[in-house]
Amino acid sequence: MDLIHHKNALKSLLKQRRNQNNIVGFVPTMGALHQGHLSLISIAQQQCDLVVVSIFVNPTQFDNAADLENYPRGLEEDLHKLKENFDNLIIFAPHTEEIYDSQLTSETFAFGELAKKMEGASRDGHFDGVGTILKKFFTIIQPDKAFFGEKDYQQLLIVKKLVDLLNLPLEIIGCPISREENGLARSSRNKRLTADQQKEAGFIYKMLLKAKTNFNNKSISTIIDSIEKDFKNNSSFKLDYFEIVDAETLNTAQQVKKDKKYRAFVAAYMGEIRLIDNIALN
Numbered sequence: 001m002d003l004i005h006h007k008n009a010l011k012s013l014l015k016q017r018r019n020q021n022n023i024v025g026f027v028p029t030m031g032a033l034h035q036g037h038l039s040l041i042s043i044a045q046q047q048c049d050l051v052v053v054s055i056f057v058n059p060t061q062f063d064n065a066a067d068l069e070n071y072p073r074g075l076e077e078d079l080h081k082l083k084e085n086f087d088n089l090i091i092f093a094p095h096t097e098e099i100y101d102s103q104l105t106s107e108t109f110a111f112g113e114l115a116k117k118m119e120g121a122s123r124d125g126h127f128d129g130v131g132t133i134l135k136k137f138f139t140i141i142q143p144d145k146a147f148f149g150e151k152d153y154q155q156l157l158i159v160k161k162l163v164d165l166l167n168l169p170l171e172i173i174g175c176p177i178s179r180e181e182n183g184l185a186r187s188s189r190n191k192r193l194t195a196d197q198q199k200e201a202g203f204i205y206k207m208l209l210k211a212k213t214n215f216n217n218k219s220i221s222t223i224i225d226s227i228e229k230d231f232k233n234n235s236s237f238k239l240d241y242f243e244i245v246d247a248e249t250l251n252t253a254q255q256v257k258k259d260k261k262y263r264a265f266v267a268a269y270m271g272e273i274r275l276i277d278n279i280a281l282n
């Protein structure tokens, strides 16, 4: 396993290792690694000859200073997990100054409507921050394939759009959501929940399953009303949004069309911690 902190060192290593037939895969992460991240890396290793995993908490995608400060970090533990589970990874863990000059600013991207809904509406500038860091990483690494979790499904669509906008020869692969036994989607932020909260947080997945079960026989507004009520009656959560949308455009679904795919999306606070999740409905 190679651990690299500087972009020029990464570029030279890739230049040495890359040949015409190599497929280079890239898995971007913000560290505090869990099984969800490891599942992405496994998929990347199955499909690629060389895999680069980045560990970098990207400041420009946070709209809230406290959230950035409290974001869990632990490079040693992350490296240990990677060594235990994988051979032959290239780990890129740059310092902020290596990636951004003195100003921590985002580029603005023409993501259009996709970036205005849900996470885009709730977290100002979030997707421009994501686009900014990924453009930088894609330029340094020049991967053939990059792997993203459906856990952040809106981000996955935004990244595909970014690749279109930049016209990159890069394939974006979406990977399934890895969950705890109670259905809670694995997330670095779960580390900040108490053991009791982690147990209770299975409720979020229950609500997604409720939407899925009712999708074929109840109207969308009935489903959403009922789930919003369930959240109101559960004092452990403060619901930010629960939406049922077209899985391609993320436009709110009013009436279901047979040839379209739909997903339910949820964001809810447990205390200070904001949790997001989603599920395919058909």
Ligand code: AMP
Pocket: 028, 029, 030, 031, 036, 037, 039, 040, 147, 148, 149, 150, 151, 152, 175, 176, 177, 178, 179, 185, 186, 187, 188
């Ligand atoms: P993060 O470190 O939270 O920025 O996540 C890095 C990548 O891992 C993103 O593509 C996420 O969508 C993905 N990811 C995070 N949690 C999960 C999960 N529970 N299952 C699958 N992928 C995940």
